[in-house]
Amino acid sequence: MTTPPVDSTPDVQPDTELLARRKAVLGPYSPTFYTTPLELVSGEGVWLTDVDGKTYLDGYNNVPHVGHANPVVADAMNEQLRTLNLHTRYLNNRVVDYAEKLLSTFEDRLDRVFFTNSGSEANELALRVARQHTGNTGILISDFSYHGNTTSLAELTTGIHVAEPIGAHVRPIRIPDVLGADTDEGKLLDTALAEVDAAIASLRAAGYGVSAFLFDSLFSTEGLVVPPAGYVEGVVNRVHAAGGLVIADEVQSGFGRVGTSMWGYQMFDIEPDLVVLGKPMGNGQPIGAAITTQALLEEFGSRNVYFNTFAGSPVSSAAGMAVLQVMEDQDLLRKTAELGDHIAAQLTLITATNPRIKSVRGRGLFFGLEIVHPDDRRTPDPAFTRALVEEMRERGILISRIGRHDNVLKMRPPLVCTREHADLLISTLDAALDAVNEAHLIAADDTSHATERIDV
Ligand SMILES: Cc1ncc(COP(=O)(O)O)c(C=O)c1O
Numbered sequence: 012m013t014t015p016p017v018d019s020t021p022d023v024q025p026d027t028e029l030l031a032r033r034k035a036v037l038g039p040y041s042p043t044f045y046t047t048p049l050e051l052v053s054g055e056g057v058w059l060t061d062v063d064g065k066t067y068l069d070g071y072n073n074v075p076h077v078g079h080a081n082p083v084v085a086d087a088m089n090e091q092l093r094t095l096n097l098h099t100r101y102l103n104n105r106v107v108d109y110a111e112k113l114l115s116t117f118e119d120r121l122d123r124v125f126f127t128n129s130g131s132e133a134n135e136l137a138l139r140v141a142r143q144h145t146g147n148t149g150i151l152i153s154d155f156s157y158h159g160n161t162t163s164l165a166e167l168t169t170g171i172h173v174a175e176p177i178g179a180h181v182r183p184i185r186i187p188d189v190l191g192a193d194t195d196e197g198k199l200l201d202t203a204l205a206e207v208d209a210a211i212a213s214l215r216a217a218g219y220g221v222s223a224f225l226f227d228s229l230f231s232t233e234g235l236v237v238p239p240a241g242y243v244e245g246v247v248n249r250v251h252a253a254g255g256l257v258i259a260d261e262v263q264s265g266f267g268r269v270g271t272s273m274w275g276y277q278m279f280d281i282e283p284d285l286v287v288l289g290k291p292m293g294n295g296q297p298i299g300a301a302i303t304t305q306a307l308l309e310e311f312g313s314r315n316v317y318f319n320t321f322a323g324s325p326v327s328s329a330a331g332m333a334v335l336q337v338m339e340d341q342d343l344l345r346k347t348a349e350l351g352d353h354i355a356a357q358l359t360l361i362t363a364t365n366p367r368i369k370s371v372r373g374r375g376l377f378f379g380l381e382i383v384h385p386d387d388r389r390t391p392d393p394a395f396t397r398a399l400v401e402e403m404r405e406r407g408i409l410i411s412r413i414g415r416h417d418n419v420l421k422m423r424p425p426l427v428c429t430r431e432h433a434d435l436l437i438s439t440l441d442a443a444l445d446a447v448n449e450a451h452l453i454a455a456d457d458t459s460h461a462t463e464r465i466d467v
Contacts, residue, residue, distance in 0.1 A: 044411065044466075045404055054079025057428050059409065070424045070436045071409045073377075076266055076291030077337040078427040084294045087333035088326050096326045099126070099319070109328035112335055114302070116273050121286060123308035126323025127299040130262035130289025131159025137285040137301045138163055138223060140311045141256040147220030151210055151250060154183035155233045155415045158225055158260055167225070170232040170415075180219040182210035184246075186226075188236040190370040190381070200239040207246050211253050221255030228275030229264040231421075234414025235372035235379040243279040256307075257281065262289035262299075263377070267338060267426060270348035270375030291426075296330035298323065343426045350433055351375040357437045365444055367395065372419060376426060379419040380440075391416035395447060402443040408436055411466045421466065 030048060033041070043049075050062040056078040059067045069079065077084065091105060099106060110124050127133040142148055150167055152158075157170045166178035177183065187203035189196055214221055224246055230236040247257050264275025265288050276283050284307060289299040300323075311317070321327070338344065351374055358380060362368040369388050372379035382396040383389070396418045403410050411421040422436065 046401060049404065057425050057432050066407060068408045068432060068435060070422045071411050072425060073263070073268065073423050074290045074295050075425050076294050077334055077343070078425050081294055081337060083337050084330055084333040087329040088296060091326045091329035096324055098321065099323055103325050105325040105328045106323050109332045112332060113300070117286070117302055120282070120304055121302050123303050123305055125301045125303070125308070125317065127301065127319060128297045128322050129299045130260070130287060131161050131164060133287040133289060133299040133301045134159045134164055134225065134258070134260060135161045137258045137287055138225070140285060140301070140303065140307055141223035141258065143314060144256060144307060144310060145220065145222045145254055147222040147255065148180045149214030149219035149221045150181045151207065151221070151224040151246070152181055152183055153186045153226060153230065153233055156227060157232045179217070180214070182214055184210050186230050186233055186236045187238050187242060189239050190237050190372065196239040200242055200245070203238070203242055204245045207249050211249060221250055221253040223256050223258050224250040225258040225260060227260045227263050228278060229269065229373070229377055231263045231377065232413060234381070234419040235377070237372065244281055247281040256284040258285045258287060259283035260287045262287060266291045266334070267344040267347055268375050268377050270344065270351040273344060292334065293327055293330035294334050296327050298327040298331055338426070341427070347375045347426055350428065350430060353430060354378055354433050354437065357434070361437065361441050367444060367448065376424055376428060378422040379413065382418045382420065391418035393417040396420060398447045399443055402447050403439065406439050406443055408439050413466055
């Protein structure tokens with residue numbers, strides 16, 4: 012579908028009574044997007060409909076990877092739900108079929124899978140595997156990132172507000188950004204890798220050693236930072252040389268999101284030891300995974316009884332299999348690469364004439380625009396970025412914002428997005444940029460909301 016499934020209607024305030032009831036039971040801290048939260052009631056493909064019948068192009072959500080309410084996924088889940096859904100202590104062909112299919116999308120050496128229910132759970136497990144394998148506890152992490160909500164992950168969370176302090180065994184490192192750098196790429200690379208050397212030395216000196224480097228291949232929470240060529244490889248080599256494991260968190264960058272490859276880490280010349288999957292895996296059905304090697308699984312499995320009631324259930328496996336099937340049938344990887352090139356070109360055109368935009372970021376179907384003050388392009392403008400996200404919602408398109416300064420527009424539609432959808436998003440964005448500019452919604456540089464961040 013390339014046009015909204017129903018006619019757009021004027022914006023209406025959502026049910027404030029529902030919001031009050033929500034706050035009464037979930038508390039006021041459970042985040043919602045937008046100044047006035049959006050109450051959505053249905054979806055189809057890339058379209059969402061709110062309680063008042065207004066439709067929105069979904070330029071934000073990556074969980075409905077092959078589209079909202081995808082009938083292939085729904086039918087597969089429904090059929091399995093009506094047949095059998097159980098924990099994993101019985102044999103079931105759905106689960107094994109899916110594990111085989113999923114593993115066939117990786118290099119041969121990554122031939123084992125632990126199923127989980129979420130990205131957090133998979134990262135937690137990956138850290139456990141790394142600790143036990145290396146005998147070390149030290150962790151290298153980007154200094155502005157998010158990998159999940161468990162206790163050990165909270166202790167390495169640098170990109171959103173959590174009460175837990177950064178663990179003594181954690182060394183946050185700054186991911187260098189070629190798009191924002193004043194120095195040349197070579198110097199940037201050398202300085203950044205020297206920081207990694209220092210972090211590893213410090214972990215060793217403190218007696219923690221190196222257990223893992225955990226990273227998101229798109230550096231998305233960071234604001235879709237683009238490291239210099241050779242940086243990721245340099246970190247991985249150093250971590251391996253120090254005896255640590257490398258965990259590629261593909262919760263954001265996996266399942267063809269980057270277009271050029273199925274997995275984001277394949278953009279680099281590296282061999283991760285564990286690969287963590289989540290969000291898009293079941294098109295909304297909770298399922299995650301840690302993919303690893305036979306040797307690491309054997310080592311962990313022989314030392315621990317690892318049981319996970321819901322993980323990789325027949326229904327979740329049916330959902331996961333259907334996602335891979337739709338991706339194949341609709342050739343979504345190739346289409347994502349092509350559409351990504353088109354979007355990059357279009358966004359670059361807008362950038363050329365708009366002093367508000369400093370850089371175009373991302374690839375495949377995950378894009379960012381870095382928004383700055385037009386009269387001082389070194390200064391991020393989070394207030395303008397927020398206003399733009401709100402304006403886009405008014406105009407019927409959902410996007411969000413990310414980055415250290417909360418000034419990078421986040422555009423990450425379901426993979427069934429077409430060129431027509433993308434063009435609608437970009438032309439609306441162009442108009443919204445002008446409208447927000449004209450409305451003089453430009454506040455002074457504002458970083459006070461950094462701890463209110465709700466998007467990762
Ligand atoms: C990169 C990354 N890793 C892990 C997670 C955690 O996944 P989940 O919310 O499924 O636990 C997220 C969630 O936003 C994420 O963005």
